[in-house]
Amino acid sequence: MKTRSRNIYLIPYVIWIALFVVTPILLVLYYSFFDIDGQFTFENYKKFFTPVYLKMTFSSFWYAFLITVITLFISYPTAYLLTKTKHKQLWLLLIIIPSWINLLLKAYAFIGIFGTYGAANSFLGIIGIGSKQILFTDFSFIFVSVYIFLPFMILPIFNALDELNPSLVDASNDLGASRWTTFQRVIFPLTLDGVKSGCQIVFIPALSLFMLTRLISGNRVITLGTAIEQHFLVTQDWGMGATIAVFLIIAMVLIMVLTGKRKRGIL
Amino acid sequence: MKKISKLSTIYLIVMFFILYAPIFYLMFYSFNSGETMYQFESFTLDWYKELFGNTRLLIIVLNTAIIALLSATISTILGVAGALAIYYARRRRVKNTLLSLNNVLIVSPDVIIGASFLILFTMIGIKLGFISVLLAHIAFSVPIVVIMVLPKIEEMNTSMIYAALDLGASRWNVLTKVILPYITPGIFAGFFMALTYSLDDFAVTFFVTGNGFTTLSVEIYSLARRGVSLNINALSSLLFVFTMLLVVGYYFITKRNNRPNRLGVRQ
Amino acid sequence: MKDQTIIRFEQVTKQYDDDPAVLNEVSFEIERGKFYTLLGPSGCGKTTILRLIAGFIEPSKGKIYINEKIVNDVPANKRQVNTVFQDYALFPHLNVFENVAFGLRIKKLKNNVIEQKVKEALRFVNLEGYENREIREMSGGQRQRVAIARAIVNEPEVILLDEPLSALDLKLRTEMQYELRELQRRLGITFIFVTHDQEEALAMSDEIFVLNNGIIEQSGTPTDIYDEPINRFVADFIGESNIVPGIMVKDFSVQFAGKTFECVDGGFDPNEAVEIVIRPEDLEITKPENGKLRVHVDSQLFRGVHYEISCDDQDGNEWLVHSTRKAIVGEEIGLTFDPEAIHVMRHGETEEEFDKRLEAYEEGNYEN
Numbered sequence: 001m002k003t004r005s006r007n008i009y010l011i012p013y014v015i016w017i018a019l020f021v022v023t024p025i026l027l028v029l030y031y032s033f034f035d036i037d038g039q040f041t042f043e044n045y046k047k048f049f050t051p052v053y054l055k056m057t058f059s060s061f062w063y064a065f066l067i068t069v070i071t072l073f074i075s076y077p078t079a080y081l082l083t084k085t086k087h088k089q090l091w092l093l094l095i096i097i098p099s100w101i102n103l104l105l106k107a108y109a110f111i112g113i114f115g116t117y118g119a120a121n122s123f124l125g126i127i128g129i130g131s132k133q134i135l136f137t138d139f140s141f142i143f144v145s146v147y148i149f150l151p152f153m154i155l156p157i158f159n160a161l162d163e164l165n166p167s168l169v170d171a172s173n174d175l176g177a178s179r180w181t182t183f184q185r186v187i188f189p190l191t192l193d194g195v196k197s198g199c200q201i202v203f204i205p206a207l208s209l210f211m212l213t214r215l216i217s218g219n220r221v222i223t224l225g226t227a228i229e230q231h232f233l234v235t236q237d238w239g240m241g242a243t244i245a246v247f248l249i250i251a252m253v254l255i256m257v258l259t260g261k262r263k264r265g266i267l
Numbered sequence: 268m269k270k271i272s273k274l275s276t277i278y279l280i281v282m283f284f285i286l287y288a289p290i291f292y293l294m295f296y297s298f299n300s301g302e303t304m305y306q307f308e309s310f311t312l313d314w315y316k317e318l319f320g321n322t323r324l325l326i327i328v329l330n331t332a333i334i335a336l337l338s339a340t341i342s343t344i345l346g347v348a349g350a351l352a353i354y355y356a357r358r359r360r361v362k363n364t365l366l367s368l369n370n371v372l373i374v375s376p377d378v379i380i381g382a383s384f385l386i387l388f389t390m391i392g393i394k395l396g397f398i399s400v401l402l403a404h405i406a407f408s409v410p411i412v413v414i415m416v417l418p419k420i421e422e423m424n425t426s427m428i429y430a431a432l433d434l435g436a437s438r439w440n441v442l443t444k445v446i447l448p449y450i451t452p453g454i455f456a457g458f459f460m461a462l463t464y465s466l467d468d469f470a471v472t473f474f475v476t477g478n479g480f481t482t483l484s485v486e487i488y489s490l491a492r493r494g495v496s497l498n499i500n501a502l503s504s505l506l507f508v509f510t511m512l513l514v515v516g517y518y519f520i521t522k523r524n525n526r527p528n529r530l531g532v533r534q
Numbered sequence: 535m536k537d538q539t540i541i542r543f544e545q546v547t548k549q550y551d552d553d554p555a556v557l558n559e560v561s562f563e564i565e566r567g568k569f570y571t572l573l574g575p576s577g578c579g580k581t582t583i584l585r586l587i588a589g590f591i592e593p594s595k596g597k598i599y600i601n602e603k604i605v606n607d608v609p610a611n612k613r614q615v616n617t618v619f620q621d622y623a624l625f626p627h628l629n630v631f632e633n634v635a636f637g638l639r640i641k642k643l644k645n646n647v648i649e650q651k652v653k654e655a656l657r658f659v660n661l662e663g664y665e666n667r668e669i670r671e672m673s674g675g676q677r678q679r680v681a682i683a684r685a686i687v688n689e690p691e692v693i694l695l696d697e698p699l700s701a702l703d704l705k706l707r708t709e710m711q712y713e714l715r716e717l718q719r720r721l722g723i724t725f726i727f728v729t730h731d732q733e734e735a736l737a738m739s740d741e742i743f744v745l746n747n748g749i750i751e752q753s754g755t756p757t758d759i760y761d762e763p764i765n766r767f768v769a770d771f772i773g774e775s776n777i778v779p780g781i782m783v784k785d786f787s788v789q790f791a792g793k794t795f796e797c798v799d800g801g802f803d804p805n806e807a808v809e810i811v812i813r814p815e816d817l818e819i820t821k822p823e824n825g826k827l828r829v830h831v832d833s834q835l836f837r838g839v840h841y842e843i844s845c846d847d848q849d850g851n852e853w854l855v856h857s858t859r860k861a862i863v864g865e866e867i868g869l870t871f872d873p874e875a876i877h878v879m880r881h882g883e884t885e886e887e888f889d890k891r892l893e894a895y896e897e898g899n900y901e902n
Binding site for chain 1: 275278279282283285286287289290292293296303304305306345348349351352353355356365368369371372374375376377378379380381382383384385386387390406407409463466467469470473474484487488491492494495499503506507510511513514518
């Protein structure tokens with residue numbers, strides 16, 4: 001009774017895993033050893049360690065890092081304040097809703113807002129700074145990225161804060177800790193898991209954004225994602241694209257290990 | 268609970284403003300009789316009329332909807348089987364392995380998924396177009412369904428299954444009379460998530476679609492690369508309204524099932 | 535008597551992986567139409583026995599018979615046995631009627647038959663008119679009844695109850711004890727009830743199995759087990775006891791607390807070291823000079839029905855006394871008891887040996 005007939009459910013599921021999880025990763029690895037003419041080679045890996053690619057990788061990480069840090073600094077207070085509001089679940093829902101709207105539409109909106117005559121420049125004009133080139137700058141890229149990632153960072157932090165037992169904060173106050181000390185010594189360490197998964201959710205996609213770099217930063221910023229897209233869809237050098245993908249996967253795994261135990265169920 | 272200070276309220280208001288302003292900005296200009304996203308001339312519905320007169324676009328919308336519905340349905344079936352497979356996996360190790368493999372596609376950046384699927388489909392000779400896009404959408408929706416359904420199964424009292432067996436139910440009876448009715452809300456939630464994931468996907472589709480086949484996201488991208496066109500604004504507004512309807516639908520389904528908490532954020 | 539036996543365990547062992555056995559070569563028989571209780575602390579193996587009977591798990595060794603047929607690999611859904619679960623395990627997506635009807639629908643009975651049977655079952659548990667209620671609208675006690683109705687409607691030969699009263703509050707629990715007992719009498723089918731509450735076991739059962747560490751320590755009627763506990767564990771677990779070391783000087787004469795007393799036990803070796811059990815309610819307070827024991831009152835608690843008085847004797851033994859009369863802490867008092875109140879336990883005696891000895895010396899008794 002216990003072993004027999006049990007896991008027929010495994011069959012379709014394992015087929016799915018084999019076909020769409022394991023095989024694609026292996027194929028990426030496989031392709032990274034071929035050059036554009038289909039010859040076996042280590043050339044792609046050698047090329048990856050040339051200054052051009054290393055510089056690109058470094059800059060991609062740097063931007064992802066900036067985006068993550070800025071998003072975190074904006075999100076933590078927001079999440080904290082949200083837990084203090086009256087109808088917190090409703091407010092949280094309102095924070096989340098923009099994340100449900102097609103990414104492209106949000107990016108497109110910023111093309112309008114940051115355009116030469118857009119709302120942002122009108123605002124700058126009104127406060128007397130005068131019109132500036134905003135679109136196709138590092139600033140616009142980071143701003144829009146942060147905008148897009150905010151809900152993803154706020155949610156896990158909110159959940160962590162919400163689960164925090166309020167009597168722990170009372171206990172800390174009771175033991176003479178100031179509000180800042182309480183935050184430093186009690187609240188923040190206890191919500192670190194939320195912060196970690198938030199950073200994970202932001203950092204990995206930030207490394208691989210390609211659509212935003214094209215639409216918002218006008219190819220000024222090249223991320224690993226942009227490079228992969230470029231190699232696969234423009235220059236058709238799948239081998240090199242796959243090689244970059246391999247490094248992106250490695251980076252991803254490292255980050256996941258680094259940010260430690262990830263709670264299941266948080267996307 | 269302490270009352271929120273004025274400064275905090277302002278902070279939250281600014282946050283909400285920043286999150287929603289671009290979306291409403293976009294919608295606002297969809298009613299502009301002018302051609303740009305900065306000079307509002309007068310109110311018009313022309314852009315919407317043009318949208319509905321555009322057969323090519325309507326076909327794309329239809330494609331997108333078909334892909335979304337089909338992929339959501341199929342991935343829901345696969346996902347429920349997957350969740351059951353994980354649930355029935357007795358050994359901890361097997362369970363954890365399945366879960367990790369399940370999460371690979373959730374944490375992987377879109378570019379990697381797109382590029383690796385592109386290689387996969389090319390290797391096994393699937394023509395890029397409707398089929399490849401459909402398969403890709405099914406593939407990346409399955410783990411989300413699993414994640415939505417699994418907690419529901421696990422929250423189910425095991426003694427309920429024993430009770431059913433005790434009352435003479437066969438394994439099939441247990442599945443159809445106890446488990447499936449019990450996890451229906453989870454299945455619906457999974458279906459909705461899969462639906463919105465599919466509707467929203469740009470990057471993966473961008474990689475695996477061929478010349479003749481386009482979805483809405485890809486279409487918006489190619490339009491947006493050419494610059495501002497208020498057609499997109501009109502389209503965006505409609506999409507926004509549609510997304511809202513989905514969100515509300517999803518919200519009520521989870522709400523009706525007594526746990527309003529934990530909306531997933533989409534990526 | 536053989537045809538009265540409905541369930542028989544033959545040296546049944548249950549072991550998970552390399553962990554110590556949850557159940558160790560347990561053998562017993564269950565007779566038709568009686569109320570049995572499996573009593574023991576958590577982890578003693580009582581629920582394991584229940585799950586073995588229900589068919590949720592299979593024994594690692596040994597044989598289980600139902601109606602003299604081996605059922606080791608008969609799955610739960612093919613057994614004429616139904617369970618009332620600790621948490622009731624009612625289906626939240628079905629209403630009261632459908633919960634009770636579940637088993638009948640599986641059997642594909644006709645609708646009018648189902649309706650009639652469900653109504654009857656609900657009447658049996660005093661839930662007439664609740665057919666269309668949702669489970670979440672029912673109180674704890676009502677859910678309990680639905681769970682019972684769901685089990686009895688299938689007309690099983692045995693109903694297994696896994697601590698079904700543990701989730702109820704004290705008053706409701708007492709009420710349900712009466713009701714369950716009454717229900718069992720009316721239905722006339724075998725109930726096997728699992729609990730860790732000794733009062734519940736004593737109040738309801740025809741027969742009690744006391745379990746500990748995967749073996750049956752003692753089985754018998756409630757009075758047997760209360761009056762003649764076989765060892766320290768049973769004496770301690772069932773009711774409160776004063777257990778002190780003693781020496782069996784000869785038959786019907788036992789020495790403890792520095793004195794020799796008359797008693798009613800026999801069949802021991804001369805001067806054998808034994809343990810003495812005296813129930814707190816069998817001790818009576820008198821003046822120090824009239825007491826068989828002289829003790830010092832250490833502390834006292836008012837328990838409602840009686841005072842619970844804790845005393846020390848000169849040898850350092852602690853004596854617990856239940857008395858309706860109050861004592862004064864710090865004073866010296868005397869304790870008296872009847873010879874029948876002394877129960878002597880042999881070290882390491884099994885149930886079998888105990889029965890044998892009892893028989894032997896009772897025969898001897900009659901000869902005298």
